[in-house]
Amino acid sequence: MSGAVRTTCAYCGVGCGIVATPAGARGVTIKGDPDHPANAGRLCSKGTHLGETVGLEGRLLHPMIGKRRASWDKALDLVAKKFRDTIARHGPDSVAFYVSGQLLTEDYYVANKLMKGFIGSANIDTNSRLCMSSAVAGHMRAFGEDVVPVAYDDLEQADLITLVGSNTAWCHPIVYQRIQAARTARGAKLVVVDPRRTETCDDADLHLAIRPGPADLARFYELFAGNSRAITLFSQGINQALRGTDQVNAITNLHLATGRIGKTGAGPFSITGQPNAMGGREVGGLASTLAAHMDFAPENVARVGRFWASPGMATKPGLKAVDLFRGVREGRIKALWVMATNPAVSMPDANMVRDALATCPFVVVSDVIAETDTSLHAHVRLPATGWGEKDGTVTNSERCISRQRPFLTAPGEARHDWWIVTQIGRRMGWKTAFAFDNPADVYREHARLSAYQNDGERLFDLRRHAAIGNADYDALEPFRWGGAAFADGRYSTLDRKARLIKVAQASLADPLRDWPLTLNTGRYRDQWHTMTRTGLSAKLARHREEPLVEVHPEDAVTYGLADGGLARVATAQGESLFRVAVTDRQRPGELFTPIHWTDRQSTGGRTGLLPRPLVDPHSGQPGFKLTPARIEKIECAWRGFLLVRGTDTPPPKCLWRTRITVPGGLLYELAGNGEPDRLAASLPNGAQIEARDKSRGSWRVAVLDKGRIAAALFVTATGELPPRDWLIAQLEAPEVAPTLLAGRAPGVTVDRGPVICVCFDIGMQTILSAIAEQKLTDVAAVGKALNAGTNCGSCRPAIAHLIAQSELAHAS
Numbered sequence: 001m002s003g004a005v006r007t008t009c010a011y012c013g014v015g016c017g018i019v020a021t022p023a024g025a026r027g028v029t030i031k032g033d034p035d036h037p038a039n040a041g042r043l044c045s046k047g048t049h050l051g052e053t054v055g056l057e058g059r060l061l062h063p064m065i066g067k068r069r070a071s072w073d074k075a076l077d078l079v080a081k082k083f084r085d086t087i088a089r090h091g092p093d094s095v096a097f098y099v100s101g102q103l104l105t106e107d108y109y110v111a112n113k114l115m116k117g118f119i120g121s122a123n124i125d126t127n128s129r130l131c132m133s134s135a136v137a138g139h140m141r142a143f144g145e146d147v148v149p150v151a152y153d154d155l156e157q158a159d160l161i162t163l164v165g166s167n168t169a170w171c172h173p174i175v176y177q178r179i180q181a182a183r184t185a186r187g188a189k190l191v192v193v194d195p196r197r198t199e200t201c202d203d204a205d206l207h208l209a210i211r212p213g214p215a216d217l218a219r220f221y222e223l224f225a226g227n228s229r230a231i232t233l234f235s236q237g238i239n240q241a242l243r244g245t246d247q248v249n250a251i252t253n254l255h256l257a258t259g260r261i262g263k264t265g266a267g268p269f270s271i272t273g274q275p276n277a278m279g280g281r282e283v284g285g286l287a288s289t290l291a292a293h294m295d296f297a298p299e300n301v302a303r304v305g306r307f308w309a310s311p312g313m314a315t316k317p318g319l320k321a322v323d324l325f326r327g328v329r330e331g332r333i334k335a336l337w338v339m340a341t342n343p344a345v346s347m348p349d350a351n352m353v354r355d356a357l358a359t360c361p362f363v364v365v366s367d368v369i370a371e372t373d374t375s376l377h378a379h380v381r382l383p384a385t386g387w388g389e390k391d392g393t394v395t396n397s398e399r400c401i402s403r404q405r406p407f408l409t410a411p412g413e414a415r416h417d418w419w420i421v422t423q424i425g426r427r428m429g430w431k432t433a434f435a436f437d438n439p440a441d442v443y444r445e446h447a448r449l450s451a452y453q454n455d456g457e458r459l460f461d462l463r464r465h466a467a468i469g470n471a472d473y474d475a476l477e478p479f480r481w482g483g484a485a486f487a488d489g490r491y492s493t494l495d496r497k498a499r500l501i502k503v504a505q506a507s508l509a510d511p512l513r514d515w516p517l518t519l520n521t522g523r524y525r526d527q528w529h530t531m532t533r534t535g536l537s538a539k540l541a542r543h544r545e546e547p548l549v550e551v552h553p554e555d556a557v558t559y560g561l562a563d564g565g566l567a568r569v570a571t572a573q574g575e576s577l578f579r580v581a582v583t584d585r586q587r588p589g590e591l592f593t594p595i596h597w598t599d600r601q602s603t604g605g606r607t608g609l610l611p612r613p614l615v616d617p618h619s620g621q622p623g624f625k626l627t628p629a630r631i632e633k634i635e636c637a638w639r640g641f642l643l644v645r646g647t648d649t650p651p652p653k654c655l656w657r658t659r660i661t662v663p664g665g666l667l668y669e670l671a672g673n674g675e676p677d678r679l680a681a682s683l684p685n686g687a688q689i690e691a692r693d694k695s696r697g698s699w700r701v702a703v704l705d706k707g708r709i710a711a712a713l714f715v716t717a718t719g720e721l722p723p724r725d726w727l728i729a730q731l732e733a734p735e736v737a738p739t740l741l742a743g744r745a746p747g748v749t750v751d752r753g754p755v756i757c758v759c760f761d762i763g764m765q766t767i768l769s770a771i772a773e774q775k776l777t778d779v780a781a782v783g784k785a786l787n788a789g790t791n792c793g794s795c796r797p798a799i800a801h802l803i804a805q806s807e808l809a810h811a812s
């Protein structure tokens with residue numbers, strides 16, 4: 001393929017437009033689309049580096065039955081037969097699909113149609129259950145329909161923007177940049193409510209760390225009362241709670257009661273996580289919804305049944321994610337199909353989920369990657385096309401539908417998800433109902449269903465696309481459905497009035513004796529979920545190389561933890577190791593760990609096994625943000641790192657091992673007890689040069705291959721380790737530097753520190769030195785001096801923080 005293609009970012013719900021220009025074999029140049037309404041040309045660090053993630057490394061290229069390659073015919077026949085047989089013997093509720101907000105709307109539509117309209121069960125749930133089902137339930141209770149009443153443009157018209165439980169600077173960076181632009185342009189005030197002091201808080205007018213002083217709250221109420229153009233933007237700090245739905249409704253209540261909704265620059269704004277979380281809601285991909293914004297009310301079941309000419313509709317909601325995997329564990333669900341999600345990592349109590357997958361009689365996994373923690377348990381693996389190959393639509397947080405268009409050819413035998421589902425539908429006997437030949441066919445039917453017997457009861461209505469031609473579908477420009485929702489004061493309830501919902505106040509439990517701390521979990525700026533894609537990018541890996549447990553300095557003293565040491569975090573569900581980061585950004589008594597690391601990358605850092613499988617009673621969303629926990633120090637006799645060229649060397653075996661991609665190879669960070677000499681077994685063959693310093697327990701080895709470095713191992717018992725940057729660059733150097741085992745370039749001694757700006761590869765020390773030496777006082781000045789922060793802008797909050805730090809240090 002050649003020529004520039006306009007498409008939509010693979011990652012978050014901001015839904016930024018991208019112009020992708022193919023360059024050579026699977027190469028691509030990525031630029032922001034200046035004409036897309038979400039981003040007007042901007043991209044954050046993840047979007048900017050998408051080009052590094054479209055290679056074929058780790059891809060699943062052929063259908064697999066067990067460990068053997070199979071033809072599509074064989075694999076599809078087997079899946080259809082197993083599902084048919086299981087249903088025949090045990091009924092429709094003995095099978096389930098677990099799908100994802102990362103499917104395109106067309107994929108999602110056919111999966112939902114197959115399960116609810118033809119198999120006749122509603123046992124299809126999605127990772128969106130873990131993501132924003134509390135917002136869905138809250139919207140349905142307050143507005144009578146799951147409609148987000150705010151658009152990004154409103155952020156630019158607001159006078160007060162409150163971010164509750166949202167680390168927008170890291171998780172929705174382009175929305176954050178738009179908020180910052182609005183603050184500069186019209187002086188909007190920014191309030192952030194988060195128990196952690198995240199980079200989102202650094203530049204806010206007010207940061208409320210939840211249990212706030214009475215003074216702070218009063219200031220917030222004053223601000224809210226004084227500004228009629230007020231937006232409250234929220235995400236997982238609100239949704240992922242045992243009272244998540246009530247928390248959502250506390251926010252909708254506040255806006256409804258004060259008339260701050262349905263007007264320019266005002267309203268509650270549930271911002272979605274995944275690229276197509278909203279499309280999934282439109283097709284009814286949750287077990288608790290039906291299709292086209294309808295629920296399981298009998299008249300809706302009958303209507304959708306008529307439209308689909310269904311042989312037997314599901315008549316009641318199906319199992320929600322946590323219950324669904326419990327059903328698998330207890331043997332009630334006997335055949336499971338997982339599409340585009342990695343529940344062995346991302347579900348709460350993930351070890352239970354692994355047990356469930358391991359005992360399930362038949363597991364199918366459709367993924368782009370060959371080996372994930374989930375697909376290890378699959379009986380059949382189906383290779384799906386990925387971003388850049390896929391073709392269809394997604395809906396972003398502000399109800400804007402845009403096209404994802406292909407610019408790469410599908411590798412191997414990979415097929416589109418909608419195609420795979422359609423083939424199974426046909427093989428299960430429903431040839432006409434699944435006679436779709438291209439994504440436009442599916443989109444037209446979806447649009448027709450949204451309009452079917454809809455006299456304005458449902459705002460979600462795509463009737464103008466009910467007969468859209470293939471060419472027009474291909475050329476579809478981004479558009480928002482529903483317009484300025486609720487501007488006329490009419491809602492989607494029977495009496496057209498919105499509802500104030502009585503909400504229960506969550507009581508704060510006393511710390512438990514065995515679990516004196518609470519564990520909060522979430523995201524890093526440059527990683528996406530279980531790292532199957534972002535983990536392939538060497539640049540993105542540099543922002544946070546290892547999974548950290550963040551601990552307040554007081555707790556570090558109490559538990560004897562040292563910054564950079566290892567600790568075990570335990571909950572009633574399980575335990576995992578993390579690298580300790582001592583930081584006053586945490587509150588005392590609270591820990592924070594990232595959700596990204598899996599068995600593929602590390603021996604520890606697995607957060608998913610820690611949270612309880614407890615859910616909000618209305619939405620079924622797990623309370624991921626608060627788990628009773630404890631922490632203890634882990635002693636290590638030595639620590640070190642191993643750099644290897646290529647990806648073929650088997651990973652070293654020791655207590656702590658984390659892996660990141662670097663240009664030309666892999667970098668493992670290591671720590672352990674016992675003799676480090678055992679690591680020699682993990683070195684590739686070749687001539688070795690070695691240096692040992694017994695007194696400091698230091699051991700350094702380089703393995704050479706044809707005059708270049710094949711591997712370098714640095715271990716120390718008591719001393720320091722050299723910075724990694726220069727050594728990493730040596731992997732691709734044409735010859736071996738004489739100072740290699742010293743770990744630095746000839747004549748150079750300073751470390752530039754952790755990478756802050758991934759686009760221009762600029763370290764913290766470099767930025768701090770420039771700030772001090774050139775007396776730089778704002779982010780723009782740092783950009784001028786070093787370029788840092790001038791491309792995607794994701795690191796601007798971090799640079800602002802460094803400037804503030806330097807000023808503080810200077811003042812004291």
Ligand SMILES: Nc1nc2c(c(=O)[nH]1)N[C@H]1C(S)=C(S)[C@@H](COP(=O)(O)OP(=O)(O)OC[C@H]3O[C@@H](n4cnc5c(=O)[nH]c(N)nc54)[C@H](O)[C@@H]3O)O[C@H]1N2
Pocket residue numbers: 012013046131164165166167168170171172193194195196198210235236237238272273274520521522523524525526527528529625
């Ligand atoms: N870089 C990156 N961006 C992403 C993703 C990613 O994996 N990486 N994933 C995408 C997805 S699917 C999602 S859902 C979004 C999530 O986006 P966010 O919701 O912004 O991300 P989280 O880090 O999960 O949690 C947000 C914040 O909630 C806070 N919090 C925890 N408990 C409470 C509480 O009781 N009250 C309040 N007020 N706050 C609390 C946490 O401290 C955390 O800083 O991000 C999307 N964007």
Ligand SMILES: Nc1nc2c(c(=O)[nH]1)N[C@H]1C(S)=C(S)[C@@H](COP(=O)(O)OP(=O)(O)OC[C@H]3O[C@@H](n4cnc5c(=O)[nH]c(N)nc54)[C@H](O)[C@@H]3O)O[C@H]1N2
Pocket residue numbers: 100102103127128130131132236240273274339340341342343345346347348366367368369372384385386387390417521522523528529530531532533595607608611624
């Ligand atoms: N403790 C804790 N746990 C959490 C959260 C938290 O904050 N704390 N957040 C939760 C939230 S909000 C979310 S959204 C989930 C995310 O959790 P997951 O959905 O499990 O995470 P991903 O890594 O995005 O998994 C997507 C999978 O689909 C594959 N894939 C990518 N594109 C395609 C495609 O087009 N087709 C197919 N078939 N496969 C594809 C990828 O390779 C990957 O294996 O995690 C949840 N878990």
Ligand code: SF4
Pocket residue numbers: 009010011012013014015016039042043044045046047048171172173174175
């Ligand atoms: S904010 Fe970043 S990750 Fe999200 S859609 Fe835009 S470029 Fe992609």
Ligand SMILES: [Mo]
Pocket residue numbers: 130131132273274
């Ligand atoms: Mo999410």
